[in-house]
Amino acid sequence: MRIAYVINTFEGGGAALPIPAIAGVFRRCGHDVHVAALSRRNGRAMPHLRRAGLDPVVLGADAAPIPRQLAGLDAWVRHVRPTHIWTSLTRATLLGQVVGAWRRIPVVSWQHNAFLRPANLALLRLMRERSRIWVGDSAYVTALTRGRLALPESRVMCWPIFRARTDMAPAPAWRPGEDVRIGSLGRLHASKGYDVLCRALVQLRAAPGLPPYRVTIGGEGAEHDRLRAFCQRHGLDNVHFAGYVEDTAAFLRQCHLYVQPSLYEGFCIAAHEAMNMGLPVIGSDVGEMGRSIVDGVTGWNLPPRQPGALARRLEAALRQPGLLAAMGQAARERVMHDFSTRAFSRAGCAILHRMAG
Known part of the structure; x- marks a missing residue:
């Protein structure tokens, strides 16, 4: 498979930082992955992605209107020619679903957030059939997604977004006299x-x-x-x-x-x-x-x-x-x-x- 992975922004922290580990699983399973964000924001996640051998692509300016973001995503998808689109966060998911429908490409969508604005929740409910698989980033969010999007269990899978490291020594214990x-x-x-x-x-x-x-x-x-x-x-x-x-x-x-x-x-x-x-x-x-x-x-x-x-x-x-x-x-x-x-x-x-x- 050739996976086009799209996220809202390359801000540091949050959903952007686990992308190298996620892409690593794709690659070890024999699949190709390309990564893009609708906008850059502070771009703090980009060096982290490059160190993992990824080439992060910024599709548009931070203040670009939604039609321009949609056009940029569509152009990138036509260039990458993926077999699947994988989306992360609400705006990237909604736009990815539209492009997937236009180009007849199946879509897989993360759900990360426990709280969704009412308008975003309404749009995700409206578009829920446009993603073939929904992926909760934790057991908690997976159960929440099934309920709030009224999805059958067969359409929702769980992939906890955190991978514990065994190569780090624990933090030193507090000693008397220390703050x-x-x-x-x-x-x-x-x-x-x-x-x-x-x-x-x-x-x-x-x-x-x-x-x-x-x-x-x-x-x-x-x-x-x-x-x-x-x-x-x-x-x-x-x-x-x-x-x-x-x-x-x-x-x-x-x-x-x-x-x-x-x-x-x-x-x-x-x-x-x-x-x-x-x-x-x-x-x-x-x-x-x-x-x-x-x-x-x-x-x-x-x-x-x-x-x-x-x-x-x-x-x-x-x-x-x-x-x-x-x-x-x-x-x-x-x-x-x-x-x-x-x-x-x-x-x-x-x-x-x-x-x-």
């Missing part, structure tokens, strides 16, 4: 709940007798200035905004505890990367994260949008920092079992087999 280093990775977007974390940290200051700790948030986005101003206004001088993090493994290796206060998630790759690094995770009980975190064993599940609950959990963790490493080891073992390289390849190959049938 407890708390980290988080994600876009600085309202959906990630960093305002909830900052409000929790304000409440946490009232807790007496805690060891020194600091919080580093890696990521960029529209909420940066507002979050930073909040921290300055409330004197949260132990909170640092690190900007975009290219080397997430190096970032996580400096942490003792990971926090993901998201309002909603699909898979949440960053939280699983933290578990892979041997960090316990305090995370919202949403998406696949709510399934992977075993409360009190690999981390702690909390309801989203509740800074008081998050502050209390952070306080409890900070009062016993010597227990964090053992819990992190349990988290590491869980993701290495559930999201092994073998399981990742097996799930991808099953979809490719269905596509070829």
